[in-house]
Amino acid sequence: MRPVTITEAAANHVRRYLDNRGSGLGIRVGVRTSGCSGMAYVLEFVDETEAVDEVFEGHGVKVVVDPKSMVYLEGTELDFVKEGLNEGFEFKNPNVSGECGCGESFTV
Amino acid sequence: MALLQISEPGQAAAPHEGKHALGIDLGTTNSLVASVRSGSAETLPDAAGNMLLPSVVYYSAQGVPQVGNAALTLASEYPLDTLQSVKRFMGRSRNDVAGSEYQLGGGEEGQVRFLTSAGEITPVEASAAILNVLAERGRNTLGADIDGVVITVPAYFDDAQRQATKDAAQLAGLKVLRLLNEPTAAAVAYGLDSGDDGVVAVYDLGGGTFDVSILRLDRGVFEVLATGGDSALGGDDFDALIAAWAQQEYSLQEPEPAQARALLTAARAAKQALSDVEQVNFTVPGLPELTLTREVLEGLVQPLVKRTILASKRALRDAGVATTDIDSVVLVGGSTRVPLVRAAVSEFFGREPLADIDPDTVVAVGAALQADVLVGNKPDSDMLLLDVIPLSLGLETMGGLMERVIERNTTIPVAKAQEFTTYKDGQTAMSIHVLQGEREMVEGCRSLARFELRDIPPMAAGAARIRVTFQVDADGLLNVSAREETTGVETGITIKPSYGLEEDEIAEMLRASWEFAAEDMQSRQLAEQRLDARQLLENLQSALDQDGATLLETAEREALLAQMAALAAGQELDDIQTLKMATDSLARASESFAARRMDASIKQALTGLSVAQLDQLGEAD
Numbered sequence: 132m133r134p135v136t137i138t139e140a141a142a143n144h145v146r147r148y149l150d151n152r153g154s155g156l157g158i159r160v161g162v163r164t165s166g167c168s169g170m171a172y173v174l175e176f177v178d179e180t181e182a183v184d185e186v187f188e189g190h191g192v193k194v195v196v197d198p199k200s201m202v203y204l205e206g207t208e209l210d211f212v213k214e215g216l217n218e219g220f221e222f223k224n225p226n227v228s229g230e231c232g233c234g235e236s237f238t239v
Numbered sequence: 240m241a242l243l244q245i246s247e248p249g250q251a252a253a254p255h256e257g258k259h260a261l262g263i264d265l266g267t268t269n270s271l272v273a274s275v276r277s278g279s280a281e282t283l284p285d286a287a288g289n290m291l292l293p294s295v296v297y298y299s300a301q302g303v304p305q306v307g308n309a310a311l312t313l314a315s316e317y318p319l320d321t322l323q324s325v326k327r328f329m330g331r332s333r334n335d336v337a338g339s340e341y342q343l344g345g346g347e348e349g350q351v352r353f354l355t356s357a358g359e360i361t362p363v364e365a366s367a368a369i370l371n372v373l374a375e376r377g378r379n380t381l382g383a384d385i386d387g388v389v390i391t392v393p394a395y396f397d398d399a400q401r402q403a404t405k406d407a408a409q410l411a412g413l414k415v416l417r418l419l420n421e422p423t424a425a426a427v428a429y430g431l432d433s434g435d436d437g438v439v440a441v442y443d444l445g446g447g448t449f450d451v452s453i454l455r456l457d458r459g460v461f462e463v464l465a466t467g468g469d470s471a472l473g474g475d476d477f478d479a480l481i482a483a484w485a486q487q488e489y490s491l492q493e494p495e496p497a498q499a500r501a502l503l504t505a506a507r508a509a510k511q512a513l514s515d516v517e518q519v520n521f522t523v524p525g526l527p528e529l530t531l532t533r534e535v536l537e538g539l540v541q542p543l544v545k546r547t548i549l550a551s552k553r554a555l556r557d558a559g560v561a562t563t564d565i566d567s568v569v570l571v572g573g574s575t576r577v578p579l580v581r582a583a584v585s586e587f588f589g590r591e592p593l594a595d596i597d598p599d600t601v602v603a604v605g606a607a608l609q610a611d612v613l614v615g616n617k618p619d620s621d622m623l624l625l626d627v628i629p630l631s632l633g634l635e636t637m638g639g640l641m642e643r644v645i646e647r648n649t650t651i652p653v654a655k656a657q658e659f660t661t662y663k664d665g666q667t668a669m670s671i672h673v674l675q676g677e678r679e680m681v682e683g684c685r686s687l688a689r690f691e692l693r694d695i696p697p698m699a700a701g702a703a704r705i706r707v708t709f710q711v712d713a714d715g716l717l718n719v720s721a722r723e724e725t726t727g728v729e730t731g732i733t734i735k736p737s738y739g740l741e742e743d744e745i746a747e748m749l750r751a752s753w754e755f756a757a758e759d760m761q762s763r764q765l766a767e768q769r770l771d772a773r774q775l776l777e778n779l780q781s782a783l784d785q786d787g788a789t790l791l792e793t794a795e796r797e798a799l800l801a802q803m804a805a806l807a808a809g810q811e812l813d814d815i816q817t818l819k820m821a822t823d824s825l826a827r828a829s830e831s832f833a834a835r836r837m838d839a840s841i842k843q844a845l846t847g848l849s850v851a852q853l854d855q856l857g858e859a860d
């Protein structure tokens with residue numbers, strides 16, 4: 132199984148947000164159904180992990196994935212990008228075959 | 240690809256449902272905008288990296304008003320067309336404002352108006368111009384439309400001033416979630432609203448004004464007990480005193496306006512530097528260098544600082560509380576960086592003031608936090624966190640798939656709605672099958688209830704809009720209702736979802752969903768592919784029934800029918816790839832038939848229209 136990875140830029144931002152928040156083990160990435168094109172990404176702080184979770188570590192940041200999402204996220208890289216004034220996290224997911232226009236949801 | 244932000248656990252918004260809210264500090268001298276992103280409230284800079292937007296608007300005879308630094312540079316050239324400190328005029332009549340540097344219009348009683356080269360401008364319009372720039376900055380930064388804003392106002396603003404602020408927001412096309420008192424916003428920024436009951440003093444020394452407010456926190460709600468201050472006392476007065484000192488040192492009688500400005504600029508720089516060091520060089524172009532020590536500075540501004548403490552004392556007396564009753568003191572405004580000010584505040588209140596958050600941005604940050612809660616990105620903090628949903632709740636969609644509406648671990652009470660549509664032409668009823676569980680296919684989930692929505696008016700497939708709402712109240716009762724939006728037909732059912740489920744049964748359902756994740760993905764894709772195939776077959780069949788005889792040669796029709804039969808037979812295959820190829824190939828084979836139907840219907844629409852009517856149609860486009 133190919134791991135989920137995180138770029139250094141994304142890890143730096145996650146660390147900063149975690150510091151601001153004052154607590155949290157890392158971030159949880161996942162997918163869930165719904166959205167205009169099938170699946171949607173989930174990106175959340177993690178307060179507790181479950182025994183079945185996959186935990187990856189990159190640039191000092193823990194990335195937690197539940198087993199159900201793992202099948203959709205294998206080999207995905209989490210990046211942090213800037214587009215003009217806007218900035219945020221981006222999933223680079225090799226499993227994606229199509230996205231809705233805005234990219235908030237996708238199909239595999 | 241949309242850029243994502245990190246949510247609190249269990250709070251990730253569904254696609255296109257994330258709400259974007261701004262907190263706006265609409266200040267007398269400067270304005271700021273902030274927003275919560277990935278859990279942190281931060282002020283948003285403009286493209287040049289500036290956080291502060293000078294609250295200045297320039298109106299010329301032509302063109303759009305200019306706002307901010309662009310307007311500020313025009314102030315000396317066009318003093319009457321460059322509106323500054325309009326906040327002082329909000330909700331005010333000419334009677335209320337005695338003297339002004341502007342030419343004022345409007346009746347004695349009604350809203351005051353500025354006479355500018357662009358005509359009469361109300362303070363509401365000028366404020367709207369400032370809000371417009373801040374909202375645009377928010378839209379660009381968040382990459383989305385703004386769903387709502389919280390705008391801060393001084394605690395002493397009366398109803399007319401508050402209404403004028405709301406009007407300005409409306410004029411700027413913004414939805415006001417709430418007007419928030421500036422001292423309350425500062426307290427919220429420090430998280431004081433989540434604490435127990437208590438009394439908070441907010442000491443706000445800005446560039447031109449001083450405000451002190453005494454707030455009482457009672458079960459999460461702030462009440463303003465008293466306000467006080469001096470509307471003509473601020474950091475600018477500190478600068479003026481330092482400039483006067485330098486003028487005396489240089490033995491200057493009447494400095495030129497340019498030199499006076501240079502003295503003020505140097506004074507401000509020296510004041511700011513002296514917050515960190517004990518002495519600085521005071522430099523003005525063309526004049527010898529002076530040394531200014533913190534001690535001298537403190538001697539100069541001491542009388543002003545004393546006035547703020549006297550005003551604080553009065554506010555405490557008005558509030559009927561003693562300094563010993565104060566639980567927290569919050570510092571707001573850039574001038575509270577001056578060490579003497581901090582020392583005087585902590586001595587008077589008998590405790591160290593809160594000053595970790597940048598005093599220039601703390602009000603905007605508090606407003607952003609409040610806006611984030613009010614727009615619905617967080618569970619309402621006033622609501623008791625009672626419980627979470629142990630398993631996802633959803634309903635069955637075509638193909639035997641489970642569509643989750645409320646995800647597991649969502650805190651209750653909660654309500655979520657999703658829109659569905661009809662699958663067939665003329666469909667007049669829809670069966671709603673309510674499910675619980677984490678598996679992709681209906682068989683893997685627990686069936687909670689079934690009901691039917693009837694009397695849907697016959698429409699083309701996909702035209703009906705059926706909104707299904709799942710609502711779980713504080714007691715864990717699930718209420719599912721379905722409503723056809725065009726006619727308003729509605730029906731619903733109430734269920735207790737966790738009824739009869741033991742802890743270990745829930746655990747087992749969760750475990751199965753993890754164990755079968757890969758299989759579930761397969762079956763979901765297969766079900767979706769089968770659905771595609773079935774939909775294509777049904778659409779094609781109804782098209783053939785209508786136009787097959789007239790638009791297709793017998794050979795063409797038979798070729799299509801043969802392919803359809805093959806796909807229909809292959810539908811039950813478990814091989815996603817083969818099924819997809821067969822569906823795509825049939826879709827391609829029917830393309831020319833679809834094109835012919837399109838041509839025919841256009842021809843039909845145009846038949847019988849005269850050339851003149853066609854011209855009219857063309858113009859209407």
